[in-house]
Amino acid sequence: MRTFKLLTIIFLATFILSCGSSTTQKKNDFTLVTNAKNNALALGEALNLSIKNPKKHTITSVSYTLNGETISEKTTLENTKLGEQTLEATITFDGETQTISQKLTVLNNTPPKVYTYKIINEYPHDITSYTQGLEFHNGDLYESTGQHGESKLRKVNYKTGEVLKNIDLEDAYFGEGLTVLNNKVYQLTWQSGTGFVYNADTFEKTGSFKYNKSKEGWGICNDTKTLYKSDGTEKIWTINPETLSEEGYIQAYHSQGKVVGLNELEWVNGKIYANRYQKNGVAIINPTNGAIEGVIDFSPLKKQVTQHQGLDVLNGIAYNPETKTLFITGKRWDKLFEVEIIKE
Known part of the structure; x- marks a missing residue:
């Protein structure tokens, strides 16, 4: 119960x-x-x-x-x-x-397992950033932010919050999730039907791609071979990183039904971690069949950041392979939390 x-x-x-x-x-x-x-x-x-x-x-x-x-x-x-x-x-x-x-x-034939967390460290985070995507690459934190006229692609020193590299998106684009594969940054936009590809070192834009049946861009991650993209529904689309074409999808379901609003994605030890938009929880999803195998309740974290008028929901999941820990933040949060996941 x-x-x-x-x-x-x-x-x-x-x-x-x-x-x-x-x-x-x-x-x-x-x-x-x-x-x-x-x-x-x-x-x-x-x-x-x-x-x-x-x-x-x-x-x-x-x-x-x-x-x-x-x-x-x-x-x-x-x-x-x-x-x-x-x-x-x-x-x-x-x-x-x-x-x-x-x-x-x-x-699914079993209910999701329930996990909690323990905070290991807290780091500074830009309180003005409307965080949409978060991922580690070569020890640095890459971040994509949203809102028209505010959307950015950044590389950040996660320990100090120092911005190492930054480019602004054109005002017409609302930035969404990002992932890094083969030294390329793949960044989504929301309702423009377009994603961008950059050199991960220089941030030079090297290409773009159009969505197909997925319509909108929300979150994206990769397993070193395939890109996985959410679109705000229960579907997570698989994209070929070479052709940038959608090749299929899974649907996120547990034992009672589907879960929609899947947003920021992160690949963690063979599973997809996804937060649901406007909720402060993360689902652990089997990338083969879409089964929601676990959930993590991060709702207390929002109360531990500076409370202000523009504060919004959790939306940033990054796994650091060097520390083997998760890093969590949100839209206009002034803290980045390093956490250890604990099974109840």
Whole structure:
């Protein structure tokens, strides 16, 4: 019960039955029937499929797919991405072929683990920075800030707060998340549909890229091979760093439903850490299937910075591989917290 209450505080009611309509789609003569209550099943559960054939056609064959992958009429949901997926049945009968489809929502089979933290150090942070992205590279802290007319890309000495390098974005752009890969900085903008690429040493702009289906830019991180991008929904998109094209996505789900508003992202020991916009918690996400495996409640941190009119929410997660600790800040916070994560 305590775990459920904490999750409610952090993620607000968890979007139970964000699974879509339970109405089965019909096409021509057949209906696809499943054992999924409200069109939702959890990992590890068995999916049973059958065809309703009210006109008594002579069916020659039936084949099933889940997101294009062939499955049998009785399939255990393992190694499956979470979230809303597409079921299809292809029926051959009387010399004809028909395909029918419907949505299936796959939930995680365990609730997230709950973590707290211990503050190790506090460092100065620019109170005017509307922090959007934060990441370590070669011992320095790279930061992207937002707001039209205020957006910047910076390299900072995190111990002193000294700005080592800074460039301002054009007023038309609202800066968002950033990540560094192969000595390139990838910086997102919010609603302009555009991201920028810079040399990590000189901040020379070397390229740009357009979003596709993801529409908006929120947070971004990388696993040394792939870029992961959030867009304010439950989706985290995978981007090829060479072609800068979106190649797919995962959906962030736990055992009760989806979590939207995923914002700043950080890659930490094989997992994606993501804070939810306007909340002071961080979700720990499996990058393979989208399962929210843990949550960290950082809500007390906001009370430990200077309280002022422009103070806003937590929005800055950076993992320092040298110290193996997390660094947390927020929008217009005057402190950067180095923390150790503790499992309750």
